[in-house]
Amino acid sequence: MNKMTFKSFRYTALAVAAAASLALTSCGAYDESRNAAAPTPAYAAPASALTIDETWAKAIDGGMTSAFGTVRNSTGEDITIVGASTPAAKTAELHEVIAGADGGMKMQPKEGGFVVPANGEIVLEPGNDHIMMMGLVKPVQAGDEISLTLELSTGDTLDFTAVVKDFSGANEDYGDLADDEGMDHGTDTPAGSPTHTK
Amino acid sequence: MTQQPKTSTAPASEPPKKRGVPRRNLLFGGAAASLGALAGAATLLPGGKDQGELPPSSMAIHGSQTVPFYGARQAGISTDAQSHANFVALELNPDLPADRIKALLKLLTDDAARLTQGRGALADTEVELAASPARLTVTFGFGPRLVELVNPAQKPAWLKPLPAFSVDKLRPEFNDGDLLLQICSDDPVSVAHAQRMLLKDARSFASVKWVQQGFRRAHGTENPGTTMRNLFGQVDGTANPQPDTGWHEDVVWGREEIAPWLENGTSLVIRRIEMNLDTWDELDRPGRDASVGRRMDNGAPLTGTNEHDEPDFEALNSSGFPVIEDFAHMRRARPENPVERIFRRGYNYDGQPAAGDISGSGLIFASYQADVQKQFTPIQKRLDELDMLNMWTVPTGSAVFAVPPGCAEGGFIGEQLFT
Ligand code: HEM
Ligand SMILES: [Cu+2]
Numbered sequence: 126m127n128k129m130t131f132k133s134f135r136y137t138a139l140a141v142a143a144a145a146s147l148a149l150t151s152c153g154a155y156d157e158s159r160n161a162a163a164p165t166p167a168y169a170a171p172a173s174a175l176t177i178d179e180t181w182a183k184a185i186d187g188g189m190t191s192a193f194g195t196v197r198n199s200t201g202e203d204i205t206i207v208g209a210s211t212p213a214a215k216t217a218e219l220h221e222v223i224a225g226a227d228g229g230m231k232m233q234p235k236e237g238g239f240v241v242p243a244n245g246e247i248v249l250e251p252g253n254d255h256i257m258m259m260g261l262v263k264p265v266q267a268g269d270e271i272s273l274t275l276e277l278s279t280g281d282t283l284d285f286t287a288v289v290k291d292f293s294g295a296n297e298d299y300g301d302l303a304d305d306e307g308m309d310h311g312t313d314t315p316a317g318s319p320t321h322t323k
Numbered sequence: 324m325t326q327q328p329k330t331s332t333a334p335a336s337e338p339p340k341k342r343g344v345p346r347r348n349l350l351f352g353g354a355a356a357s358l359g360a361l362a363g364a365a366t367l368l369p370g371g372k373d374q375g376e377l378p379p380s381s382m383a384i385h386g387s388q389t390v391p392f393y394g395a396r397q398a399g400i401s402t403d404a405q406s407h408a409n410f411v412a413l414e415l416n417p418d419l420p421a422d423r424i425k426a427l428l429k430l431l432t433d434d435a436a437r438l439t440q441g442r443g444a445l446a447d448t449e450v451e452l453a454a455s456p457a458r459l460t461v462t463f464g465f466g467p468r469l470v471e472l473v474n475p476a477q478k479p480a481w482l483k484p485l486p487a488f489s490v491d492k493l494r495p496e497f498n499d500g501d502l503l504l505q506i507c508s509d510d511p512v513s514v515a516h517a518q519r520m521l522l523k524d525a526r527s528f529a530s531v532k533w534v535q536q537g538f539r540r541a542h543g544t545e546n547p548g549t550t551m552r553n554l555f556g557q558v559d560g561t562a563n564p565q566p567d568t569g570w571h572e573d574v575v576w577g578r579e580e581i582a583p584w585l586e587n588g589t590s591l592v593i594r595r596i597e598m599n600l601d602t603w604d605e606l607d608r609p610g611r612d613a614s615v616g617r618r619m620d621n622g623a624p625l626t627g628t629n630e631h632d633e634p635d636f637e638a639l640n641s642s643g644f645p646v647i648e649d650f651a652h653m654r655r656a657r658p659e660n661p662v663e664r665i666f667r668r669g670y671n672y673d674g675q676p677a678a679g680d681i682s683g684s685g686l687i688f689a690s691y692q693a694d695v696q697k698q699f700t701p702i703q704k705r706l707d708e709l710d711m712l713n714m715w716t717v718p719t720g721s722a723v724f725a726v727p728p729g730c731a732e733g734g735f736i737g738e739q740l741f742t
Contacts (some may be wrong), residue, residue, distance in 0.1 A: 183446075266426075267430065267528070268429060288429075290446040291523055291524060
């Protein structure tokens, strides 16, 4: 029987390509050039003591959307995430979700930012702390990859990519902040999407 | 045939024990009253143990078993067949550009890589359901249209619907498809959750064309390696090229005369075949044995004693007729040309009976081979011309997929088409 050898698969070449793409941590939004990388590899800016992985964002036709992930702090000191930015949106904010007066959940900017405890982690997730991107420059579609940058209390930044997922949750009420920054919200957001009370 | 309804295995209508008097006690109220202590006990029924608080079981718990996802070849082909399989065919949205197909494949690859290893997918809203993969595998197959849209030059000649056969009564709802997901696990909840996650990520790119749910014996019911039985009761799979043999390598992954479309790729033919259990019932054991040329009880050829004995196709009985008849399925399916071999990895299905019927059973016949035209089609042609089993079987669905190679971590299934 002619048994063939199939062991010639080039893991090493792929691994090198993946490593190369890891080095490209600062680029524009919707960067499709990372085709050798999995949708959401864990990007760790070498200079940063924080890492973020499991990163994703919610698909939306326009307006605003949020990004999520797990941030780990490998140092013995608390580190605070003080700001966020992305070429995909006019502004990005750090949000928390609180119970509103009407019993619904509302999101609002988190005062003081997100504290990542020493040798600990925080989870940014729907219904909880998240990164809000407002004034999206174009629709974000499932499978897109969005570049984001977090500013840290240490003065460092943490760049990462969030893959966009089709997601029905994360519909917190945006409360009365919606008018503040002249945000152009999507016109055809489904029922239950962030609403804009006056 | 209607697909088995997608109900959960837990009877949703049955209220949890804690909520008052069990229905049984209401129905047999008199008896319950006379057994006052028992009736009283109904309100004191202890609840189940809390999640995570059960004592260790003496049963071997297999939910945490995993099959590697990353590798030169996709899992779920040479992998020992799991107990459950859902075959899901998707139809890509019209005019989906190649870069969107790439985005879809990356999303689905990432989901499969995580779920098969017992991790939730990204944005998994039921992450607890991912915790017990029970050898979950997700195997991707590409229909003609997907390959045409991405890289027509790579399309193998055999990637098209099979020729029409006289036995066919194909129904469009079980035919074809652009992207196939074969989701297998020893646990049906893991299959359901993986399917749900994959389809959530696919829905903005594609719609569901068909779903076929199949099963074999449950994990642990029989010794691993026992040849499966189909719902006719036949031992089905004896003459299969078993994984880990050179023969299996050749048949599934190819060699010179039957080169695969891509190295470490293969092909998958799925035929949905109705099995008429009611007319099969009219056939007695000798007739059943003769229809295949193998014994119903242990799968041995009629010329042998044990399942894996080599059949003797020349042997004649005392009246001078072949012991293995000319119309026997095994004789018709076995080729003279050694190239015409396939690897069958099928599953039973048992769906909603048609009105007035009591069974809606059949086989999700799934076969892997390097080259559909050289290996599969000649067998199906011979069976179409003559095969006793055609009396009780009707193909109602048919689909052909090109199965791409596996990928390494950081890559995605189908990446070879985008170079
Ligand atoms: C519901 C439909 C079918 C039933 C119930 C059935 C059942 C069986 C059984 C009981 C055997 C003997 C044991 C074994 O080697 O597996 C067998 C063998 C086989 N069948 Fe089928 N089969 C069906 C359809 C098909 C189809 C559609 C094909 C291919 C076009 C096929 C190809 C084969 C082959 C290649 C063998 C092995 C023959 C050999 O001994 O070399 N079968 N089948
Ligand atoms: Cu927000």
